[in-house]
Amino acid sequence: MPAPQIDRTLIQHVAKLAHLSLSDAEVDRFASELGRIVGYIEQLDSLDTRDVPPTANVSVGRAPRRPDEVAPGLNRDEVLAQAPQGERDGFGVPAFVE
Amino acid sequence: MPADLDVRAIADQVRRGEATAESVTSASLARIRETDPGIRAFLHVATDALEQARAIDRKRDRGEALGRLAGVPVAIKDALVTRGIPTTAASRMLASYVPPYDATVVARLRSEDAVLIGKTNMDEFAMGSSTENSAFGPTKNPRDVSRTPGGSSGGSAAAVAGAMAPCSLGSDTGGSIRQPASFTGTVGIKPTYGRVSRYGLIAFASSLDQVGPFAADVRSAARVLSVIAGHDPRDSTSLNVAVGDYEGACDQSVRGVRIGVPTEYFAEGLDPRVEASVRAALAALSAAGCVVRPVSLPHTRFAVGTYYVLATAEASSNLARFDGVRYGLRAPGKRDLRGMYGATRDAGFGAEVKRRILLGTFVLSSGYYDAYYLKAQKVRTLIRRDFENAFREVDVICSPASPTPAFRLGEKSDDPLSMYLNDVYTLPASLAGLPAMSVPCAPTPEALPVGLQVMGRPLEETAMLAVAAAWEAIARDGAG
Numbered sequence: 001m002p003a004p005q006i007d008r009t010l011i012q013h014v015a016k017l018a019h020l021s022l023s024d025a026e027v028d029r030f031a032s033e034l035g036r037i038v039g040y041i042e043q044l045d046s047l048d049t050r051d052v053p054p055t056a057n058v059s060v061g062r063a064p065r066r067p068d069e070v071a072p073g074l075n076r077d078e079v080l081a082q083a084p085q086g087e088r089d090g091f092g093v094p095a096f097v098e
Numbered sequence: 099m100p101a102d103l104d105v106r107a108i109a110d111q112v113r114r115g116e117a118t119a120e121s122v123t124s125a126s127l128a129r130i131r132e133t134d135p136g137i138r139a140f141l142h143v144a145t146d147a148l149e150q151a152r153a154i155d156r157k158r159d160r161g162e163a164l165g166r167l168a169g170v171p172v173a174i175k176d177a178l179v180t181r182g183i184p185t186t187a188a189s190r191m192l193a194s195y196v197p198p199y200d201a202t203v204v205a206r207l208r209s210e211d212a213v214l215i216g217k218t219n220m221d222e223f224a225m226g227s228s229t230e231n232s233a234f235g236p237t238k239n240p241r242d243v244s245r246t247p248g249g250s251s252g253g254s255a256a257a258v259a260g261a262m263a264p265c266s267l268g269s270d271t272g273g274s275i276r277q278p279a280s281f282t283g284t285v286g287i288k289p290t291y292g293r294v295s296r297y298g299l300i301a302f303a304s305s306l307d308q309v310g311p312f313a314a315d316v317r318s319a320a321r322v323l324s325v326i327a328g329h330d331p332r333d334s335t336s337l338n339v340a341v342g343d344y345e346g347a348c349d350q351s352v353r354g355v356r357i358g359v360p361t362e363y364f365a366e367g368l369d370p371r372v373e374a375s376v377r378a379a380l381a382a383l384s385a386a387g388c389v390v391r392p393v394s395l396p397h398t399r400f401a402v403g404t405y406y407v408l409a410t411a412e413a414s415s416n417l418a419r420f421d422g423v424r425y426g427l428r429a430p431g432k433r434d435l436r437g438m439y440g441a442t443r444d445a446g447f448g449a450e451v452k453r454r455i456l457l458g459t460f461v462l463s464s465g466y467y468d469a470y471y472l473k474a475q476k477v478r479t480l481i482r483r484d485f486e487n488a489f490r491e492v493d494v495i496c497s498p499a500s501p502t503p504a505f506r507l508g509e510k511s512d513d514p515l516s517m518y519l520n521d522v523y524t525l526p527a528s529l530a531g532l533p534a535m536s537v538p539c540a541p542t543p544e545a546l547p548v549g550l551q552v553m554g555r556p557l558e559e560t561a562m563l564a565v566a567a568a569w570e571a572i573a574r575d576g577a578g
Contacts, residue, residue, distance in 0.1 A: 018455050018456060020456070021441055034456060036515055037514065038457075041406065044404065052477075053476070054479065056305065056475060060290070093438070095434070096434065
């Protein structure tokens with residue numbers, strides 16, 4: 001496929017997908033750097049992979065089964081103590097529904 | 099190797115009562131106080147290290163048997179969570195995080211009576227090859243403080259190279275144990291994918307990440323590997339297969355062992371000093387009875403591109419969890435939910451992490467998935483097949499661990515692509531899931547360390563260790 005243009009618009013689109021608020025300077029910098037990196041990656045196009053299956057993982061064995069048993073989890077108070085904003089027995093977040 | 103860095107000797111002495119865990123730990127802490135201000139291998143020195151040591155000594159006083167790492171100080175890469183000990187992954191995102199649980203490998207160290215001496219510096223979220231991407235400043239190479247110790251596990255390598263701890267744990271996604279081992283003249287092992295539990299390893303690229311040891315010699319590293327290896331029900335990718343006799347493997351004869359030397363690894367970009375050192379080691383192994391022969395791994399040159407698609411794709415997904423909700427940083431200020439996510443992630447992540455999240459999100463995004471992500475998965479298959487073919491003819495494959503000796507601090511930090519290309523010899527074994535390690539070979543004329551990489555078939559850490567230990571013995575005898 002033709003190489004995509006890695007420009008400010010594309011970086012802003014991808015940053016939105018990734019929930020990254022970038023400054024204007026960062027958008028410029030990443031557009032230039034990722035342009036070079038993606039250009040390098042284009043070399044994969046020179047390989048004919050039509051009949052090659054993808055490798056998603058390299059495990060040499062089947063995932064072992066384990067019994068479905070209830071086991072103790074982490075201590076709730078210790079976990080909540082690490083939250084930036086605890087709220088009663090849960091995590092506090094900004095309102096997201098009107 | 100100084101005697102006080104021999105993991106097996108320390109454990110034996112503590113078990114026999116010839117040394118106390120407290121005295122060993124005190125010596126390690128003193129060495130850290132003296133050396134680390136100039137190296138900065140540690141992000142955090144455990145405040146309870148002496149307490150841990152005294153508890154081990156009391157256990158012995160009560161007549162209880164001590165474990166295989168009795169009283170051995172172990173430095174832990176800060177990507178591994180440690181209960182009650184701060185764990186940051188060298189990121190502002192986790193600057194004040196204190197985990198409520200231990201990684202499985204950490205729990206195994208504790209159960210074998212090791213002392214967790216501290217947490218080591220790294221590239222933020224293990225993304226980098228020089229430890230310069232740490233949010234808390236770089237680590238220096240104890241062999242030459244103007245140079246990097248490599249990365250991402252640079253702090254763990256420097257802790258051992260600086261004799262501040264006899265061994266340490268790192269993690270290796272694309273070479274993050276082997277390359278720093280090579281740069282610092284230490285032994286570093288990346289086990290077969292699935293050999294060691296990843297539970298409690300802060301995830302970078304889940305199909306590639308493996309935890310492994312650093313030590314000053316092969317047998318010490320083998321001891322630590324034998325402690326951390328084995329099935330863990332908490333990691334569904336950890337394999338339920340027998341753990342080998344890794345220490346015993348170090349005493350095996352290598353006469354007749356077939357060593358493949360990949361032609362593609364001795365190409366443009368390889369520093370002639372590194373090549374000379376690695377070729378001398380191979381000649382010595384040949385003289386010791388190994389059968390050294392060329393092999394071809396034709397897709398080697400595609401490994402960097404393949405890796406930087408797949409690893410960043412996985413990273414973009416794994417790092418989605420850092421959203422300011424459950425733990426870690428939340429950017430201050432009153433915002434809506436999306437605004438809070440964006441501001442938190444902008445404030446918490448450094449430039450390399452953002453770069454990789456952006457690249458990974460891009461290659462997975464609608465319209466580009468087939469061209470980049472799926473394509474890279476297919477090339478991964480070709481790279482894996484290269485090794486399968488080569489391993490029909492040889493038992494292990496040897497190469498340089500890195501194309502150059504340690505580069506200078508700042509030398510590559512403004513050029514991400516050049517930094518990525520430095521990983522060219524370690525990435526293929528990661529993509530194929532193979533066990534691989536770096537063992538020191540002769541340093542350059544400037545006394546910079548060089549690493550010989552030994553790669554094995556899946557789950558055949560023993561064959562790899564036998565060759566590494568045989569070379570180590572030759573090098574030691576040669577040095578008188």
